[in-house]
Amino acid sequence: MKDVAKEAGVSLGTVSNVFNGQAVGESYRLKVEEAARKLGYRLNGSARALKTNQTDSIALLMPSIKHPFFAALTDEITDCLMKHGYRNNLMITNFDPEAERKCIELVMQHKIDGIIGLTYHPDLVIDEGLPFVSIDRHFSAGIPCVSSDNFGGGQLAAEKLIALGCRNLLFFRIGSDIYGEVNKRESGFESICRSRNIKYNSIVLNDSETEAPFYAYLRSRIRDGVSDYDGIFCNSDQLAVHVVSFLRSEGLRVPEDVQVIGYDGIRSFYTDKVICSTIVQPIRQMAEAAVDLILNKDLSAAPALVSLPVRYEPGGTTKDSKPE
């Protein structure tokens, strides 16, 4: 920068002003720009960061991005961030709370401006006003959470199944989402069943590694080739697809005998169709919401929860139109 100043015959301050879009005499600006081009000069991010305490980068904590939902979310968040002139520091935690802690440590060391995180560490301490936006997990005051409208999604699933003729509903959940917003899917589902006076049941496997207990239960409720349940709402599309193939392997027809709805809205990457009837999460909107929140500094005044609307999409495992 000193060289540019010399080359352009102006002072350091002026050069700085040019590069920061400050008001500068037009002739000076031109001279500086010319000199900068000639010298192939560009601002030094580290020096600027040191001075301003701003790195123009946000860390994104993800358990993994092999799952298509996480991948899509990461893709959109990165895209949003870049559109705002920010860089994305992607950190993969592999669902490991210890790794999450280490990531936070890194973030503070590098003075990264904020964190968007989908974490699995219940007691994760977010020190000293470090801007943090959580996805699908509700922490405490000052840490906004963005998620899909899980409660509404649960309701929607129940309403659909009932409208499609189901009278004996079942809810399935697996995974250690103990601290998640995700639990509300069940509540929403139940609330509709109750108010409509529809029989329902829930099976929740919190820390199970396997889905076997679901199948054992399901099998125990099949008599003479007929299932007690005619509608099943699953916590994820993945689970829904598994349940469907189990049912079929037991000789039941889907959707004729049993209808199944999943959650997420995962699309097959080669057909671009949903893989089952499902409640689809508004991924792009979630990304935008998270980025807006993290970039708008004033997290203390931010809503504790931003819950974005979901929609239902038939995918062949319910009696409404199936794709293909």
Place this chain on the structure above:
Amino acid sequence: MKDVAKEAGVSLGTVSNVFNGQAVGESYRLKVEEAARKLGYRLNGSARALKTNQTDSIALLMPSIKHPFFAALTDEITDCLMKHGYRNNLMITNFDPEAERKCIELVMQHKIDGIIGLTYHPDLVIDEGLPFVSIDRHFSAGIPCVSSDNFGGGQLAAEKLIALGCRNLLFFRIGSDIYGEVNKRESGFESICRSRNIKYNSIVLNDSETEAPFYAYLRSRIRDGVSDYDGIFCNSDQLAVHVVSFLRSEGLRVPEDVQVIGYDGIRSFYTDKVICSTIVQPIRQMAEAAVDLILNKDLSAAPALVSLPVRYEPGGTTKDSKPE
């Protein structure tokens, strides 16, 4: 840091040495560590970067991570990078050469230590010795490329199809991979066909948006319900799956009448099985190779091409054992 020095009753240099793992008297080290803990001190990454010209971060340029292959690669690369103490600056370019240029600009501005890139800009200029490792694209001297063994993969596909009884082979490729290593899949495939004296044909759609021409061609080669071709090798799993469903919609049986092999080794995320018979790319090894290269500074002495071994996996679209 000054505060820590004061608190510990030592000098600045000593504190710095402690944090950089330099030899320091044990009693001093303890005092410094104690003081640092008390003050909640941590090294300032920006200041350090300014001084050392090292940011401990690598940029990863990806066209998108919605595609499962890109997602898996990004996941593994990020993981490798973090294991080496580096951060990943993920940049999504959406296949846009202009965006790629901008990313490079960002990288230089922020003095990021290097780039791993899967790019679509044929003339991308990598200025001034900026460490760059390319994936699946061969640039020029000094820019190593890591890829799966595309030539070997093509050979393997041909060998398998022939071993499984095919006598009339076809190769399909789509996409604008004009500058890619990926073209070698075709060469490998052809080389085997020639040396085995097997009839084959290739259809390459370089800049087509749609697969329709493939289907038109395929249809023209079906007479009396029998296809001229009994074995097809596709450039990607995605294409392979599409071709399979086209063939079936035309009343042909796969794999009985026509056998199909894809490339990539994509797995269904809910069954974890490959989605067709395929040549699987060694994603983890590719990630490790790319990270090793970029971190080992001396790119001028690095191999121009690191080509990692692939393997074949049956997936139900060939006559060898099919899953499920």
Place this chain on the structure above:
DNA sequence: TTGTAAGCGTTATCAC
């Protein structure tokens, strides 16, 4: 082995 001091490339605060 430890302390001192210069300097990395910016930005910001002043007088001018």
Place this chain on the structure above:
DNA sequence: GTGATAACGCTTACAA
């Protein structure tokens, strides 16, 4: 509106 100067927090000779 422009130009000198201090300061940001660290590393690294070099001196003690």
